[in-house]
Ligand SMILES: O=C(O)CCC(=O)C(=O)O
């Protein structure tokens with residue numbers, strides 16, 4: 001693999017011991033594209049259990065193409081995040097607060113005391129913006145020259161997302177096209193291409209709180225390209241963890257990035273559409289482990305989201321239990337807005353907690369020499 005040893009992508013190795021890691025299954029893209037029934041069954045079983053798998057892209061030319069694009073995206077992401085002034089990045093607006101959807105625009109979650117993005121910054125490119133033709137969508141000057149790559153990355157990712165979704169249809173006993181017709185490239189949907197930048201900490205030590213707190217994605221599925229560690233998952237069927245509870249630290253497992261693979265996880269939209277037959281994988285992102293912590297981390301993420309007019313209720317199928325009670329389903333647009341707003345409120349809470357802890361630490365450090373002087 002051409003990039004496997006490139007220091008830009010792998011500045012330090014993922015620690016080979018001492019971490020609790022989750023050994024995810026590896027699914028072959030070539031087998032999925034060739035309709036291999038066994039591989040399809042494995043995807044369904046993973047979706048019904050933990051909701052995460054490695055997709056081995058090296059097995060097919062289509063996979064190698066998307067890997068190449070992901071590497072280009074990493075390169076572009078690193079360049080623009082490191083070299084574009086904050087005021088300029090901010091000229092790429094997110095949706096207004098009442099819409100909430102984080103499908104477009106630049107966002108810095110924290111700014112440090114010198115005015116630089118801290119913990120996490122990201123930009124999102126809207127799939128519908130580029131392909132649905134329902135809005136006058138323009139990339140800001142600092143991204144516009146890369147539009148062709150963004151378009152290709154979104155189009156090729158959409159093909160892979162739909163390959164995975166198509167494989168679930170017969171196993172969910174729903175008509176062919178039930179899922180893929182909801183995830184067309186050209187439908188208004190809230191789907192995005194995202195680049196995340198986690199700047200290295202000033203002291204090279206891990207942050208006490210994860211910059212991306214625990215969440216399930218408000219999407220049907222997500223395809224993640226990451227070269228440094230940081231992602232942690234907690235098994236979806238873990239009986240110790242209810243959705244609303246804080247996880248015990250021992251329930252989190254590191255996921256080691258695998259060269260040549262993307263990481264796929266199902267999101268909450270799939271758990272709604274299948275009444276939890278397919279489970280959304282819960283995850284968070286911590287500072288990279290070991291020596292990797294000294295280096296900034298870039299990840300590239302694509303998502304499939306149901307077309308915004310989709311009614312968010314379970315498909316009718318003999319293998320999908322039907323909910324009792326009134327049908328008060330939201331459209332995918334309303335549902336997505338609510339989900340994203342809640343996730344962002346969680347992120348905000350996490351950041352405020354982290355900032356308060358930082359201030360307390362600084363106060364304590366500032367008080368220490370005085371104490372020494374006082375006692376001298
Ligand atoms: O940066 C990552 O590795 C994952 C980010 C993530 O989970 C998200 O944006 O939903």
Ligand SMILES: [Fe+2]
Nearest residue numbers: 215216217283
């Ligand atoms: Fe996520």
